Structure formats: C-alpha cells, structure tokens
Amino acid sequence: VKVTIDKGLCSGHGRCYALAPEVFEPDEDGFSVVTQQDVPSAFEAAVRLAEQNCPEGAVTIS
Numbered sequence: 797v798k799v800t801i802d803k804g805l806c807s808g809h810g811r812c813y814a815l816a817p818e819v820f821e822p823d824e825d826g827f828s829v830v831t832q833q834d835v836p837s838a839f840e841a842a843v844r845l846a847e848q849n850c851p852e853g854a855v856t857i858s
C-alpha cells in the first residue's frame with residue numbers, strides 16, 4: 797500500500813509518528829512527513845492504525 801499526508805489538514809498532533817515511526821516522522825515544526833511512501837507489509841498494520849487515529853483525517857492509504 798501507499799500512504800500520503802495532506803499537509804493542509806495535518807495539524808501536528810503527532811499520533812501518526814508515535815504509532816508508526818518507521819513510516820512517519822516529524823518535521824522541524826512537528827508536522828508529519830512520510831518517510832516511506834510504499835509501505836512495507838511489516839508496517840501496514842501500524843500505518844492503518846495511524847490513519848484511524850489521525851484526528852484531522854490527514855492520512856490517506858491507497
């Protein structure tokens with residue numbers, strides 16, 4: 797699966813990079829950056845959890 801973040805929606809709560817630090821990391825302002833757009837299957841469950849827990853709905857999995 798692939799994952800993207802809508803920068804316009806992300807408000808930097810940090811839940812995604814707390815739940816899936818292998819795939820998301822904070823930039824210098826605390827907003828999330830995707831480090832692996834093509835998600836390895838080992839991290840898929842964590843990324844889905846991050847999608848479900850993003851309060852802004854900014855994480856999209858395709």
Ligand code: SF4
Pocket residue numbers: 801805806807808809810811812813826827828849850851852853854855
């Ligand atoms: S959980 Fe959502 S709002 Fe928070 S940093 Fe991640 S993408 Fe941004």
